[in-house]
Amino acid sequence: MIILDKLVVAVVGATGAVGREMIRVLEQRKFPVKMLVPLATARKENRTVRFRGRALTVRATTDKSFNGVDLTLFAGGSNASQEFGWEAVRRGSLVIDNSSTFRARPDVPLVVPEVNADALRFNHGLVANPNCSTIQMCVVIKPIYKKLGIKRIVVSTYQSVSGKGRDAMEELTKQAKAFLSGKKYAPKVFPHQIAFNVLPHIDVFLENGYTKEEMKMVTETRKIFSNPRLPITATTVRVPVLIGHSESINIETEKPVSIEVVRKLLSQQYGVIVVDDEAPVKDDPLRRTYPLPVDATGRDEVFVGRIRKDISVENGIDLWCVADNLRKGAATNAVQIAELLF
Amino acid sequence: MIILDKLVVAVVGATGAVGREMIRVLEQRKFPVKMLVPLATARKENRTVRFRGRALTVRATTDKSFNGVDLTLFAGGSNASQEFGWEAVRRGSLVIDNSSTFRARPDVPLVVPEVNADALRFNHGLVANPNCSTIQMCVVIKPIYKKLGIKRIVVSTYQSVSGKGRDAMEELTKQAKAFLSGKKYAPKVFPHQIAFNVLPHIDVFLENGYTKEEMKMVTETRKIFSNPRLPITATTVRVPVLIGHSESINIETEKPVSIEVVRKLLSQQYGVIVVDDEAPVKDDPLRRTYPLPVDATGRDEVFVGRIRKDISVENGIDLWCVADNLRKGAATNAVQIAELLF
Numbered sequence A, B: 001m002i003i004l005d006k007l008v009v010a011v012v013g014a015t016g017a018v019g020r021e022m023i024r025v026l027e028q029r030k031f032p033v034k035m036l037v038p039l040a041t042a043r044k045e046n047r048t049v050r051f052r053g054r055a056l057t058v059r060a061t062t063d064k065s066f067n068g069v070d071l072t073l074f075a076g077g078s079n080a081s082q083e084f085g086w087e088a089v090r091r092g093s094l095v096i097d098n099s100s101t102f103r104a105r106p107d108v109p110l111v112v113p114e115v116n117a118d119a120l121r122f123n124h125g126l127v128a129n130p131n132c133s134t135i136q137m138c139v140v141i142k143p144i145y146k147k148l149g150i151k152r153i154v155v156s157t158y159q160s161v162s163g164k165g166r167d168a169m170e171e172l173t174k175q176a177k178a179f180l181s182g183k184k185y186a187p188k189v190f191p192h193q194i195a196f197n198v199l200p201h202i203d204v205f206l207e208n209g210y211t212k213e214e215m216k217m218v219t220e221t222r223k224i225f226s227n228p229r230l231p232i233t234a235t236t237v238r239v240p241v242l243i244g245h246s247e248s249i250n251i252e253t254e255k256p257v258s259i260e261v262v263r264k265l266l267s268q269q270y271g272v273i274v275v276d277d278e279a280p281v282k283d284d285p286l287r288r289t290y291p292l293p294v295d296a297t298g299r300d301e302v303f304v305g306r307i308r309k310d311i312s313v314e315n316g317i318d319l320w321c322v323a324d325n326l327r328k329g330a331a332t333n334a335v336q337i338a339e340l341l342f
Helices: A018-026 A080-088 A113-121 A132-148 A166-180 A212-224 A260-270 A327-342 B017-028 B078-090 B113-121 B134-146 B166-180 B213-226 B259-268 B328-339
Strands: A005-010 A032-039 A047-049 A055-057 A071-074 A094-097 A126-128 A148-158 A232-237 A245-254 A271-276 A302-309 A316-323 B007-012 B035-041 B048-050 B053-058 B070-076 B094-097 B126-128 B148-156 B234-237 B245-253 B272-274 B302-309 B316-323
Touching: A005 A018, A005 A080, A018 A032, A018 A047, A018 A327, A032 A047, A032 A055, A071 A080, A071 A327, A071 B035, A080 A094, A080 A126, A080 A148, A094 A302, A094 A327, A113 A212, A113 A327, A126 A132, A126 B234, A132 A212, A132 A245, A132 A260, A132 A302, A132 A316, A132 A327, A132 B213, A132 B234, A148 B148, A166 B166, A212 A232, A232 A327, A232 B316, A260 A271, A260 A302, A260 A316, A271 B035, A316 A327, A316 B234, A327 B017, B007 B017, B007 B078, B017 B035, B017 B048, B017 B328, B035 B048, B035 B053, B070 B078, B070 B328, B078 B094, B113 B213, B134 B148, B134 B213, B134 B245, B134 B259, B134 B302, B134 B316, B148 B213, B213 B234, B259 B272, B259 B302, B259 B316, B316 B328
Parallel strands: A005 A032, A005 A071, A071 A094, A094 A126, A148 A232, A271 A302, B007 B035, B007 B070, B070 B094, B094 B126, B148 B234, B272 B302
Antiparallel strands: A047 A055, A148 A245, A245 A316, A302 A316, B048 B053, B148 B245, B245 B316, B302 B316
16 A cells, blocks of 8 residues: 555444444554544434544534545444435545445445455445445355356354344343343343344345345345346344354355365465364364354454365355454455555 | 053153153143153262152162163163163163164154154164254154155254253353353353354264264154155254254255245144244334244244245245254153154
8 A cells, every 4th residue: 555644534333333343443454544533423422432542532423524534434324324425425535335225226336355346446436335244155155156156055144243233232241141140131122032042033024035134145245246146045043142143154056066175265265264174083073173253253354164065965065154243244344445445 | 542640651861951851741741651760870869850749759770770661761861872772672661762872773763743653653662752953844844845845955053052951051051141240161061152152063073074963954854754865954053042943944845836835834734833924014024923942942832934935946945943952852752752652
């Protein structure tokens, strides 16, 4: 990078789970920030966020907030993106939006840097960050898609509560505490008890019986791979984990597949770390490594394990992938897009 | 039933999670028990279990324990079944074994009453109870298999800790408590932290990269449906839930499939309760019913929801099924087999 410490960067939704992580990632990846502008709804005004050791005061977002801003990362909900997304662009800022608002628009690139960085070439100042569960799957399937072709994907997810924000994390811990002392804690953020339970329900339900979260995994992956007919089915499930999404992915490939080849493709893929043994440990069939959400927390890579040949089809593999949904699933991916743009 | 209150029934492993549930189910289903003989390892001798309001003293299992016993339910580990299974038969008892020891043997029927009760006709006095995750899947796929044919199954599980016994339940609650007060609680029962985490690892690892639990879902289902080539792939995952296994099941059918037909087949299936809406609730896309492990606890049925047409293949469906793994997944299924035998 040639330009250093030159950019004014705004983060909308700076007090949320993803917003805070974006600020942390900007600092950790030494993104060339001249000035950081933390923005949020009026309700959050005057809170502070920390950046490079200093406490910065959060301001309420208005149209004028974007004057003189070079780059805006939207980490608020769809409302913020809808209200201010294009306004920020009009006022001269490049925008990377983490909400689902513009992801389907043909004039908005939807980018996972490891997969389709080239999609950034044509943009109107606004780039969409894909959904957390989509990003980690795309990074993992990319080398398989390129080398072997993909016929069909069946994915089931195990998604942490932080995907729903800080309130959801608080609900899980408070509800678990109450449960363990024999008390009740009525759900507010989730539709049902999440502590010591699993919910096959993320985002709203659609006419076809899928949830919006499930259809995001379908339509966003198709857009990222520029393959509008890529066959995918998804079941997305919330589990009582604080940070880190896991996915059980079944892939049917076009070409014959061997585990050795898949293992090699994945270990050579930028952004992927293979956590797997090549064979059961001799005399100790219980010992084998695999990725876990608690280990992925705070990391920028996607972790893959349990790689095995699917015994139910001629050409297929099963695998298990885990990533920090706030980082690679949101903040890190957004900052990586920004790094490519500047 | 003609014979009432006539049988001497022994339960081996009477102090464990499944053994206790078996005794509860025998009582609740009014199984004709003349005398209950609770057995366990010598280490558990003199503990008591409750049956019909009375405390019964647990005895150490020996060969002689089975003299005069009409029916023995084995709920201990493989060791107990291996040591005493056939001995109990030799001494005149019918045996229903919950361990995996004899499930693969061609001379031992492996039975889910809703699916293959007829397999009981030929037995040598010993019947095997399938694995918990297998039972609930078999009950659900049965009417689909019979009516539409099944081409392939891809299943991912969300299994509760009680599948690993009472120690595992204690580990989850104690570890969660410790975690919530910022303390550490080293895993003893599980290979890694289970509180606020998920583990893609149940039972030992096999040469082909699958776990034994995953291969049980494959081989046992094939045996139950008398279809040694039924294509199935499974990923089995432990989640921090106390009781109740959930499964995300993807089914490719031989014949064309409509959701209306599948819904009807499932709602007519004995042992299945459909928990699903036929369409999103108008003006409230967040409201929709689906089965949850906390709701299935203590129930004998298998609950099914999230039934939808798989958009990735011509003939396919996705669904979500939940059952109490200690009851339909173990104790209830065993007692149902006994009801058929007597």
